Amino acid sequence: MKRVSLVVTLALAAGLSAQAASAQTLKTVKDRGMLSCGVSQGLPGFSSPDDKGNWTGLDVDICRAIAAAIFNDASKIKFVPLSAKDRFTALQSGEIDVLSRNTTWTLSRDTSLGANFTGVTYYDGQGFMVKKALKVNSALELNSASVCVQQGTTTEQNLADYFKGNNMKYEVIAFGTNDETVKAYESGRCDVFTTDVSGLYADRLKLANPADHVVLPEVISKEPLGPMVRHGDDQWFDIVKWTLYGMITAEELGITQKNVDELAKSDKPEMKRVFGTDGNLGEQLGLTKDWVSRIVKSVGNYGESFERNVGTGSKLGIARGINNLWSKGGIQYAPPIR
Amino acid sequence: MAIEPRKPPSLLLPRLQRALGGRTGWSGFVLQLLFVAALAWICYEIVANARANLQAQRITAGFGFLANTAGFDVSQNLIPYSGSDSYTRVFLVGLLNTLLVSVIGIFFATLIGFIVALSRLSPNWLLSRIAGGYVELIRNLPLLFQILFWYLAVLAALPNPRQSISIFDSFFLSNRGLVIPKPIGTPGFEPFVVALLVAIVAAIALSRYARQQLFQSGKVIKVWPYVLGLVIGLPLISALIFGAPVSFEVPALKGFNFAGGARVIPEFVALVLALSTYTAAFIAEIVRAGILSVHKGQMEAGSSLGLQRGSVLRLVVIPQAMRVILPPLTNQYLNLTKNSSLAVAIGYPDLVSVFAGTTLSQTGQAIEIIGITMGVYLLISLVTSAIMSFYGWRISRSMG
Structure with a gap:
């Protein structure tokens, strides 16, 4: 890179x-x-x-x-x-x-x-994807989570704004490419993967078991x-x-x-x-x-x-x-x- | 007849001629001057054109962006940092992360490298073959592949935080890294540090005195019990009087991750592991070459003085080998520092990742940011070289 x-x-x-x-x-x-x-x-x-x-x-x-x-x-x-x-x-x-x-x-x-x-x-708008097994229903339950994100995107900045605005702590791990980000999420390094909602649906198809992952209902930004x-x-x-x-x-x-x-x-x-x-x-x-x-x-x-x-x-x-x-x-x- | 003392010939002219490529007379000088002028003109054209075109396309230029708010977070920061800090702060955070991984990587690479080299030269057949196998395997696999191996194959296989491997319920190892109790300074901390410093200074003075005595009068003073007593005793007394120097904040699982305690992130561990094992393979060969370059007679001379193998290596062979080892070793240190920029592949927030990556993308000021980043790597490399040269100078001076 x-x-x-x-x-x-x-x-x-x-x-x-x-x-x-x-x-x-x-x-x-x-x-x-x-x-x-x-x-x-x-x-x-x-x-x-x-x-x-x-x-x-x-x-x-x-x-x-x-x-x-x-x-x-x-x-x-x-x-x-x-x-x-x-x-x-x-x-x-x-x-x-x-x-x-x-x-x-x-x-x-x-x-x-x-x-x-x-x-x-x-x-578009930014959303979050998590593993179903975590039993999370809302982005507001993500306090203390580790979040994987692709660097150099508006997503990275919205993420900081959203967690700060809701007084939640989080750990961010930023990767150079989308594939690396998805791979790290899948390997369990992060609890949450965030990008534009359309991207979440697209990337979910790449995962081994798409049905094990759920896109949370919150859309936290405008992404035209x-x-x-x-x-x-x-x-x-x-x-x-x-x-x-x-x-x-x-x-x-x-x-x-x-x-x-x-x-x-x-x-x-x-x-x-x-x-x-x-x-x-x-x-x-x-x-x-x-x-x-x-x-x-x-x-x-x-x-x-x-x-x-x-x-x-x-x-x-x-x-x-x-x-x-x-x-x-x-x-x-x-x-x-x- | 008085003989006029002959004037020493002026050194300036021949020197100048040599600098100008050996041509004599003015033709060489004029040629060189033209060359330098052409070079300066090209540089000027590049800068002026770039500036004009940046302005024409209305691309923001200059270093004003460094004061702007960064607006993104970083997973590992050695200095306090939040998204509302400036890009300058991001730069410092990234730089410190790069330096941290480089310094620790260099330490372990040197340690492993020397051990492998000595093992490879050992008369023990099995040990030397294992060391040889290590060198051939590690140095022939691409570094990026090794980083990804440690990160995705080894560390990612660790359990998730809820099923983490716990040691005494205070150390936790999971795929989020190693969480350890965090020491927090208490009122007893300062006296403790003072006592420790005093003890160390006293111990050094004592050892020097013992050495002096040994050289002057041949008396052997057993110094280590006193040193041990000082270094352990003094801080202990301070702790007894002023109370324990630190208390520990024990991490506990809370929500998705551990709260409290200090954490070593897996990206850092993977990077240090890969960089140090990879560079160690090269260092091992350099050290082996250095040791083999010392004449066999030196080893035999040492042995005939009654020194053991370890002492011969430490006191006779390695000091002489260092002169051969040092320049290529410096190269390896520089390589390790520069290779640390591969961090971006596994999301370790080094300088290239947070500054030449995210910051560049957010501000779009590629020329300034890549310029700063290149300058910083150059500076780190030059400082490393300078330290190693100084060390080399000291070695050659001490050996006369």
């Missing part, structure tokens, strides 16, 4: 000194013929490789959608697996074009890191997860931002992977704007007119991606909840494409 961050830092120093702050990410990506996308080191449902090395997940779909919008080919991506503590340095140094790695949007990250969040792909891009390139910021909005808009309009070709012929003014048969909105972004149909053809709309990766159609089986569309009781909402 030390070596990785050292290399990344040297790359950062070199990158920052060699090239002027590039405001041309789109051109760089096109010239390279490939999008470089920072993902996790393996979090089922969000970004994890299968046994053939194909990356899948909600965060991965964002990158695939961007690649589809640029190249009309969702496979022109290089995935860069990053630990929580190395991710921002990799983005700053230009090693990756976009960070799509279940990263919580906070004020300090949005400002001092030299990067911007482009939107929220998943509204979303992609990040570097400061200083507004065009690229817009492309990544509107890729997500394109997926959400497609769901709002009922455009799916199956009916996209059919609906593209629609005469409705709204559909014509979205599909680019009227106006040149896609070109204003620096993309092509048919950017939305390219995205939907390759990864589907937001709802399809959600169901396939983390929703009831997946192993995780997480309900849509607040991640549903605003019109269906959730808070996912896209500004109009016009």
Whole structure:
């Protein structure tokens, strides 16, 4: 881990000194013929490789959608697996074009890191997992517990706040990667494993006996997860931002992977704007007119991606909840494409 | 005819020429000057560009973050620390944890290394083969693997706190570490320490006097009963007068973990075990090489004086071997200190983990933090080297 961050830092120093702050990410990506996308080191449902090395997940779909919008080919991506503590340095140094790695949007990250969040792909919150045998029913019963956590996350800070705020003592053991953290929890070094609730469900699948572990009901924080891009390139910021909005808009309009070709012929003014048969909105972004149909053809709309990766159609089986569309009781909402 | 004393030639010019790569005349000087200027220009460009680009991307720069609140907790802190302390405090906590594991690791590595080396040279066939097997096995397995082995295979196999192995109901060994009674100072503590210090100083003076007598008049004074009496007796008297120096806070199981007492965390134990056994394998070979480098005649000369094998080694061979041993031994000490940064793999909160890990990730100031961390490791290494050089200088001086 030390070596990785050292290399990344040297790359950062070199990158920052060699090239002027590039405001041309789109051109760089096109010239390279490939999008470089920072993902996790393996979090089922969000970004994890299968046994053939194909990356899948909600965060991965964002990158695939961007690649589809640029190249009309969702496979022109290089995935860069990053630990929580190395991710921002990799983005700053230009090693990756976009960070799509279940990263919580906070004020300090949005400002001092030299990067911007482009939107929220998943509204999450932090929770706790314990062994059923401990017979704990609430996070407030965790006084004096040992807690395993991945370092360099908002989780680590929320944990400190929560135990302090509730006058409880605890012992924290922080590991460099998620896998090490889960392994230490499973070996009995800790009583509690904490991360975002979606992560708890995903990591529980990795345990030997998932049924022996229970996720406690308390959600102790707001964790809006979303992609990040570097400061200083507004065009690229817009492309990544509107890729997500394109997926959400497609769901709002009922455009799916199956009916996209059919609906593209629609005469409705709204559909014509979205599909680019009227106006040149896609070109204003620096993309092509048919950017939305390219995205939907390759990864589907937001709802399809959600169901396939983390929703009831997946192993995780997480309900849509607040991640549903605003019109269906959730808070996912896209500004109009016009 | 008076002979003019010849002036010694000025040493400055040839020295300068040598420093400039042996070229004579001004061409060499100009070349070197150009080289240095180019180097300085490159450095300046790197710094200036990095600064400009950091500003252009509005990445926070500078060392102001060190005063900000850290907001996260650390599992082992030698100085009082809580999440509301600053990043500077986190830095110190991490640094002390690194130093602690290094110093204790170096102590055990040296001890085990010397024992293994002497065993390997022992005439006892079985002992020397066991020592040889140890060296070959340990030094040929990757260190990270050994750390994970101790942590995940050995220490994690210990029972959970509720079923911990207890010794006299005051020492508890579990997968949360070793919990021991914590000594707490009482009013009798200060007089006790004073008495102990006085006893030690007196004992040292006594031994020196005895040694002097031995060299001057050949009189052998049996000094150890007095030393023992002083070191045990004086503090005992103090304890009798002022009361026991410490009372013990006995740990007890409370909730998930033990409350009270002092605790050695398993991450620390795993790291010290792995670092010291691994480095000891290398030290053993260094010590063996050093001892073998001393001429066989020295050993025979010692034996013919009537000294026993142990005394020959201690008084004749090892002091001479130290001159050969010391430089590579220093290397091993530096390696151990630097290898301690592998701690991050098992969650031991060393400098790299809490500062170059969590702090870097929270602040995003990679250049500053990696810079500080590299500087600290460099400083630790230079100080270690300096101490070892001083020791080497003393040895060579004492041997004339």
